[in-house]
Amino acid sequence: MSLHDEGHTVAGWTGTAIATAGSGVLGWGVCAVSVPALVAGGAVTVVSVLVTWSLHLTGWGKPPGPRPRAEWALGTRDTGARDGHPGCVGCRLAGRGRAAGSLLAPVSGAGETEPAPARAGG
Secondary structure, three states: OOOOOOOOHHHHHHHHHHHHHHHHHHHHHHOOOOOHHHHHHHHHHHHHHHHHHHHHHHOOOOOOOOOOOHHHOOOOOOOOHHHOOOOOHHHHOOOOOOOOOOOOOOOOOOOOOOOOOOOOOO
Protein backbone atom coordinates (compact mmCIF):
# COMPACT_ATOMS: atom_id res chain seq x y z
CA MET A 1 0.00 0.00 0.00
CA SER A 2 1.36 3.39 -0.95
CA LEU A 3 1.83 6.13 1.62
CA HIS A 4 0.88 8.90 -0.83
CA ASP A 5 -2.69 9.48 0.39
CA GLU A 6 -2.69 12.76 2.30
CA GLY A 7 -5.21 15.54 1.76
CA HIS A 8 -7.18 13.93 -1.07
CA THR A 9 -10.49 14.76 0.59
CA VAL A 10 -13.19 17.41 0.40
CA ALA A 11 -12.18 18.56 3.89
CA GLY A 12 -8.51 18.83 2.92
CA TRP A 13 -9.07 20.78 -0.30
CA THR A 14 -11.71 23.08 1.19
CA GLY A 15 -9.57 23.86 4.24
CA THR A 16 -6.54 24.51 2.06
CA ALA A 17 -8.46 26.88 -0.22
CA ILE A 18 -9.85 28.89 2.69
CA ALA A 19 -6.44 28.98 4.45
CA THR A 20 -4.80 30.17 1.23
CA ALA A 21 -7.29 33.03 0.97
CA GLY A 22 -6.68 33.92 4.62
CA SER A 23 -2.93 33.87 4.10
CA GLY A 24 -3.33 36.14 1.08
CA VAL A 25 -5.33 38.64 3.12
CA LEU A 26 -2.73 38.43 5.90
CA GLY A 27 0.06 39.07 3.40
CA TRP A 28 -1.80 42.01 1.91
CA GLY A 29 -2.32 43.37 5.43
CA VAL A 30 1.40 43.18 6.11
CA CYS A 31 2.27 44.95 2.86
CA ALA A 32 -0.40 47.61 3.36
CA VAL A 33 0.34 47.94 7.11
CA SER A 34 -3.37 47.48 7.73
CA VAL A 35 -4.48 46.17 11.12
CA PRO A 36 -8.06 45.47 9.91
CA ALA A 37 -6.67 43.35 7.04
CA LEU A 38 -4.42 41.46 9.46
CA VAL A 39 -7.38 40.76 11.75
CA ALA A 40 -9.56 39.71 8.81
CA GLY A 41 -6.83 37.43 7.42
CA GLY A 42 -6.32 35.85 10.84
CA ALA A 43 -10.07 35.33 11.19
CA VAL A 44 -10.31 33.66 7.77
CA THR A 45 -7.39 31.40 8.69
CA VAL A 46 -9.12 30.36 11.94
CA VAL A 47 -12.33 29.73 9.98
CA SER A 48 -10.37 27.41 7.68
CA VAL A 49 -9.40 25.26 10.66
CA LEU A 50 -12.99 25.11 11.92
CA VAL A 51 -14.42 24.32 8.48
CA THR A 52 -11.86 21.56 7.90
CA TRP A 53 -12.56 20.07 11.32
CA SER A 54 -16.34 20.13 10.84
CA LEU A 55 -16.05 18.56 7.37
CA HIS A 56 -13.78 15.85 8.83
CA LEU A 57 -16.31 15.09 11.55
CA THR A 58 -19.16 14.83 9.03
CA GLY A 59 -17.27 12.23 7.01
CA TRP A 60 -15.65 14.33 4.30
CA GLY A 61 -12.16 13.85 5.73
CA LYS A 62 -10.24 10.65 6.37
CA PRO A 63 -8.69 8.80 9.28
CA PRO A 64 -4.97 9.21 9.97
CA GLY A 65 -2.71 7.14 7.73
CA PRO A 66 -3.15 5.79 4.22
CA ARG A 67 -6.44 4.39 2.91
CA PRO A 68 -7.00 1.58 0.44
CA ARG A 69 -6.58 2.80 -3.14
CA ALA A 70 -10.29 2.26 -3.84
CA GLU A 71 -11.10 5.03 -1.32
CA TRP A 72 -8.74 7.65 -2.83
CA ALA A 73 -11.38 9.42 -4.93
CA LEU A 74 -12.07 12.98 -3.81
CA GLY A 75 -15.80 12.45 -3.28
CA THR A 76 -15.42 9.31 -1.16
CA ARG A 77 -17.16 9.76 2.17
CA ASP A 78 -15.74 8.19 5.31
CA THR A 79 -18.47 6.13 6.96
CA GLY A 80 -16.43 5.55 10.13
CA ALA A 81 -16.24 9.23 11.07
CA ARG A 82 -19.32 9.10 13.29
CA ASP A 83 -17.60 6.75 15.75
CA GLY A 84 -14.27 8.59 15.61
CA HIS A 85 -10.93 7.47 14.25
CA PRO A 86 -8.37 5.81 16.50
CA GLY A 87 -5.44 8.14 17.02
CA CYS A 88 -7.24 11.16 15.49
CA VAL A 89 -6.81 14.30 17.58
CA GLY A 90 -9.70 16.06 15.83
CA CYS A 91 -12.11 13.22 16.63
CA ARG A 92 -10.90 13.06 20.22
CA LEU A 93 -11.37 16.81 20.67
CA ALA A 94 -14.95 16.33 19.48
CA GLY A 95 -15.45 13.55 22.04
CA ARG A 96 -15.39 10.71 19.52
CA GLY A 97 -13.30 7.58 19.64
CA ARG A 98 -11.79 8.24 23.03
CA ALA A 99 -11.16 5.72 25.73
CA ALA A 100 -12.95 5.92 29.05
CA GLY A 101 -11.51 8.64 31.21
CA SER A 102 -10.02 11.96 30.24
CA LEU A 103 -10.04 13.62 26.86
CA LEU A 104 -6.35 12.89 26.47
CA ALA A 105 -6.56 9.23 27.49
CA PRO A 106 -4.82 7.07 24.89
CA VAL A 107 -6.99 5.21 22.42
CA SER A 108 -6.17 1.53 22.13
CA GLY A 109 -3.90 0.94 19.19
CA ALA A 110 -3.07 4.63 18.78
CA GLY A 111 0.57 5.35 18.28
CA GLU A 112 1.51 1.69 18.08
CA THR A 113 3.70 1.09 15.06
CA GLU A 114 5.81 -1.72 13.85
CA PRO A 115 9.56 -1.15 13.88
CA ALA A 116 11.13 -0.32 10.55
CA PRO A 117 12.96 -3.21 8.91
CA ALA A 118 16.73 -3.19 9.37
CA ARG A 119 18.71 -1.88 6.42
CA ALA A 120 21.16 -4.25 4.86
CA GLY A 121 24.78 -3.22 4.92
CA GLY A 122 24.22 -0.40 7.34
